[in-house]
Amino acid sequence: MLFRYALTFFVIFVGIGVGNIVHIDSNPVEKMMLFVLGAIFLLTRKIRWDILVLIALMLLMTLISALLSSYYNLSFNRYMRSAFSLSATFLLLAGEPTKKDRDTIVRLLAALPVMMIVVGSLYQVAGIRPLFYVDFLGAPRLQGTSIPAGLGTAGYLGSVAAMLGAAFLNKKVYLPLAFVNLIILVLSAARMPLALAVAICGYVYFIMVNRSFLMRAASVGAVIPAAAGFVLLFGESILTRFGSESLSGRDLIWEALQRVVDAYPYFGIGLGHQILVIPGDVAFLARTMAAHNEYLRITVETGYVGATAIFALLAIMCLAIWLRPATGRNFAFLLMCLSFFVYCSTDNAISSTTTPLMLVLASFAFSYRRQTVIRGRPTAQPVKAASVIGPATEPKLR
Numbered sequence: 001m002l003f004r005y006a007l008t009f010f011v012i013f014v015g016i017g018v019g020n021i022v023h024i025d026s027n028p029v030e031k032m033m034l035f036v037l038g039a040i041f042l043l044t045r046k047i048r049w050d051i052l053v054l055i056a057l058m059l060l061m062t063l064i065s066a067l068l069s070s071y072y073n074l075s076f077n078r079y080m081r082s083a084f085s086l087s088a089t090f091l092l093l094a095g096e097p098t099k100k101d102r103d104t105i106v107r108l109l110a111a112l113p114v115m116m117i118v119v120g121s122l123y124q125v126a127g128i129r130p131l132f133y134v135d136f137l138g139a140p141r142l143q144g145t146s147i148p149a150g151l152g153t154a155g156y157l158g159s160v161a162a163m164l165g166a167a168f169l170n171k172k173v174y175l176p177l178a179f180v181n182l183i184i185l186v187l188s189a190a191r192m193p194l195a196l197a198v199a200i201c202g203y204v205y206f207i208m209v210n211r212s213f214l215m216r217a218a219s220v221g222a223v224i225p226a227a228a229g230f231v232l233l234f235g236e237s238i239l240t241r242f243g244s245e246s247l248s249g250r251d252l253i254w255e256a257l258q259r260v261v262d263a264y265p266y267f268g269i270g271l272g273h274q275i276l277v278i279p280g281d282v283a284f285l286a287r288t289m290a291a292h293n294e295y296l297r298i299t300v301e302t303g304y305v306g307a308t309a310i311f312a313l314l315a316i317m318c319l320a321i322w323l324r325p326a327t328g329r330n331f332a333f334l335l336m337c338l339s340f341f342v343y344c345s346t347d348n349a350i351s352s353t354t355t356p357l358m359l360v361l362a363s364f365a366f367s368y369r370r371q372t373v374i375r376g377r378p379t380a381q382p383v384k385a386a387s388v389i390g391p392a393t394e395p396k397l398r
Contacts, residue, residue, distance in 0.1 A: 002040055002044060003037070003040045003041050003044050003045070003101070004100065004101065004104045006036070006037050006040050007037060007101075007104060007105065007108065008104070008108060009033075010030075010033050010034065010037055011108040011109070011112060012115070013030070013033065014030065014112070014154075014353065014354060015112050015115040015116050015119065015145065015154075016115075016119050016145055017116065017119070017120070017144070017145030017146050017150075020129065020145060020146060020147070021123070021128060021129070021145075027351075027352075027353060028081075028085075030353035031084070031085045031088050031089075031353055032088070033353075034088045034089070034091075034092075034353055035084065035087070035088035035091065037091075037092065038088060038091025038092050038094075039091070041091065041092055041095045042091065042094060042095050045095035045096050045097065045098070045101075046095065046096040046369070047094060047095055047096075048093070048094050048095060048096060048320075048321075050320050051090075051093050051094040051317055051320060051321070052094040054313050054316055054317050054320070055087060055090050055091070055093075055094060055317075057309075057313055058086070058090075058309075058310050058313045058314070059083055059086065059087060061302065061306050061309040061310055061313070062079075062082075062083055062086065062271045062301075062302055062306060062310070063079075063083070064267075064306070065267040065268055065270075065271070065301075065302035065303055065305065065306035066079050066267075066270045066271060066302075068266075068267040069264065069267045069268055069269060069270050069303070070264065070267075071264055071268070071269035071270055071273065073269075073273070073276065074269065074270040074273065075270070075273070078270070078272045078273060079270050079271050079272055079273075081272060082271040082272025082301075083271055083272075085272075085351070086271070086350070089350060089353075089356045090314075090317070090356065090359075092360045092363070093317055093321065093359060093360065093363055096367070096368070096369045097363065097364040097367070097368040097369065098368055098369050099368050099369070101364055101368060102168070102364045102365055102368045103168075103169060105161070105357075105360065105361055105364045105365075106161050106162075106164055106165045106168065106169065106174075106361070106364075106365065107161075107165065107169075108161075109157045109158055109160075109161035109357065109361060110158050110161040110162035110165050110174060110177055110178075110181070111158070111177075112154045112157065112158050112161075113144070113151065113154045113155045113158040113159075113180075113181045113184045113185070114158075114177070114180065114181070114184070116144035116145045116146060116151055116154055117131075117142070117144045117151075117184060119144070119145050120143065120144035120145045123145065130143075131143065131144065133147065133148050135148070135189075139189060141187070141188055141189045142184065142187035142188045142189075143188065144184075148188045148189060148190060149188075149190055149347065150354075151184065151185075151188040151190070152185060152188040152189075152190020152193040152194070153190070153193060153347075153352065153354050153355050154184075154354065155181050155182070155184045155185030155188055155190065155193060155194075155197065156185065156190070156193035156194075156196060156197045156339075156343075156355075156358070157354065157355075157357055157358060157361065158177075158181040158184070158185075159178050159181035159182045159185060159197045159201055160197055160200050160201060160204070160336065160358070160361065161361055162174045162175075162177040162178035162180075162181050163175075163178040163200070163201045163204045163205060163209065164204060164361070164365050165177070165178075166178060166204075166205070166209045167204055167208040167209045168365070171209060175205075175209065178201060178205075182194075182197065182198070182201065185197055192342070192343060192346045192347065193343070196339040196342060196343060199335070199339070200332070200335050200336055200339055203331070203332060203335055204332055207331075207332070208332065249282075249285050249286030249287065249288070250286065250292045250293070252282045252285055252286050253278060253282060253286050253288070253289075253290075253291060253292065254291075254293060254296060256277070256278055256279055256282050257274065257277070257278075257291060257293075257296050257297070257300050258296070260277045260300050261296070261299050261300055261303075261304075264300075264303060265303060265304055266303045266304060266305055267302065267303040267305060267306060268299065268300055268301045268302040268303035268306060268307075269300060269301060270301060271301045271302060272301065273300075273301055274291055274297050274300050274301055275289045275290070277300070290348050290351070291348065292346060292347055292348060293344070293345055293346065293347075294344035294345070294347075294348065294349050294350045294351070295307065295311070295344060295345060297348075297351070298310055298311070298350070311341075315341070318334075318337040318359065318362075321333075321362075321363050321367050322334060322337075324367050326366075326367045326368065326369065327366045327367040328366065330366050332362075332366070333362045333365075333366045333367075336358055336359070336361065336362035337358075337359060337362055339358060340355070340356070340358045340359055343355060343358075
């Protein structure tokens, strides 16, 4: 119960966008909250020791890279803060969730985009901040209580969570909510999150939610005119954004960081030090110092040796969870995890406090601890068999 209250508080805190209202970087606060949330989770749930060991190995690899780095300006204070942040990101994968945990995270994440729009609308009415942001292309982008990219991440999580809610909880409630979240995602004009969300939602809908051929055909027939109407209403500004080949200055950052990689190829410059090596003129033109590419950032900070080990360990974490009997080796789980790895190539997915929740959502949705009844007493047991293409089934009560 304590964990679910803490999870609810964390999602609401993210949803109301406190940092954007008081104009501070709320990421350290959210990371601290995420660490506390992970600690509560591990103290109240069965620990997955294999995942915890993999997280420890990941942190050990960052330490080895820092110790072997030849970067002259390496700060172990900065390293420790970044290592703490990294550990907080994945702690929620190191415990066995319950069915109530699954239902809670699905409901919270499915409601997150709508919450951000509702609260953001109130902020605009109160004159605190605008609901829309006009980018350098002149395209208005919905931002809610965050920035367009932040709302895009919420839409990515929310649309997938709502579609899983339609598969597991209530089709009549969550299916329309998934559609609303996808519209919010489109209006945020976040390109990669939209592509990933559509792919996952399409799979979950056609394989897990709606298995009737006639209903599938009818769904496709209904989406086409709806999409056409949407383009007529919002098409000009949105298509300006989606049709642009601009990288919003990220290419400048990537070129600068690649030069650092070439200078420190094996062990990098130390975890957390990437923002120190962005030239001032590049940061000014790109309006950010963030890498917007986690593969490149991690390589800059830990070198090719460290980055290879870290992403390999993260992939092994996902595979270890997927191979557990309770997960049923559901392909949707792999698709959700794969989307996170793709997201890492275009945004700050690992350093974000919300984007890694896609991995948490996948873990909670498919590997939660099932309940059966033996001689009138409830006992948690994993399911030994489940459809590869459908949701894991609940054991029958005896």
